[in-house]
Structures are given as C-alpha cells and as structure tokens.
Amino acid sequence: MPRYLIERSFQHGWEIPVSNKGVQTCQNIVMNNSEENVTWLHSYVTPDKTKAYCIYEGPNPEAVRKVALKNGLSVDKIFEVKVLDPYFYL
Numbered sequence: 001m002p003r004y005l006i007e008r009s010f011q012h013g014w015e016i017p018v019s020n021k022g023v024q025t026c027q028n029i030v031m032n033n034s035e036e037n038v039t040w041l042h043s044y045v046t047p048d049k050t051k052a053y054c055i056y057e058g059p060n061p062e063a064v065r066k067v068a069l070k071n072g073l074s075v076d077k078i079f080e081v082k083v084l085d086p087y088f089y090l
Helices: 020-034 061-071
Strands: 003-009 039-045 051-057 077-081
Touching: 003 061, 020 039, 020 061, 061 077
Parallel strands: none
Antiparallel strands: 003 051, 003 077, 039 051
16 A cells, blocks of 8 residues: 655644544544545654644545545645665664
8 A cells, every 4th residue: 555645734733632532533534534545654743733744555645635635634745655664774
C-alpha cells in the first residue's frame, strides 16, 4: 500500500483532547478512513499546533484527500513517500 506524507495547516491550532471527546474524534476519523481503505499511521504537530505532518497509507492520493474532506481536515500538500530505515544499514 502506498504511503503518504500530508502537510496540514490549522489557523487556530489542532489538538485532540485526552478525553472521551478525543477518543470519539479519533474513532470517527478511523471509521471514515476505512471507507476508502485509508489508514492514519501517525502525525507530528508543531509546538504552536498550526501545522501537522501526517503519515497515511492508502490506495492513492485522491482517497486520502477524500477522507480528509469528510473528516474536516485540510490537505495543503501530499507527497508519496518510502520508508528509509537507517538501522537497515547497520
């Protein structure tokens, strides 16, 4: 399955609370993503929470964009990426 790096912007910041509301938010994202065979692997968020860099797997960029729209998330840029594991070389 192809892997993608998605750059997102959040004018007012992005935070998923550590609470039942946060659990529900993540469950909704995972459920919506599964409809397009897309998997959210993890995200990196800047300290001011206005930018996020998310790693996803999915069949194609269009599927990733489609679920982002359904989840109310921006997609500034999307890049197909490959894993480079430095420990492979040791």
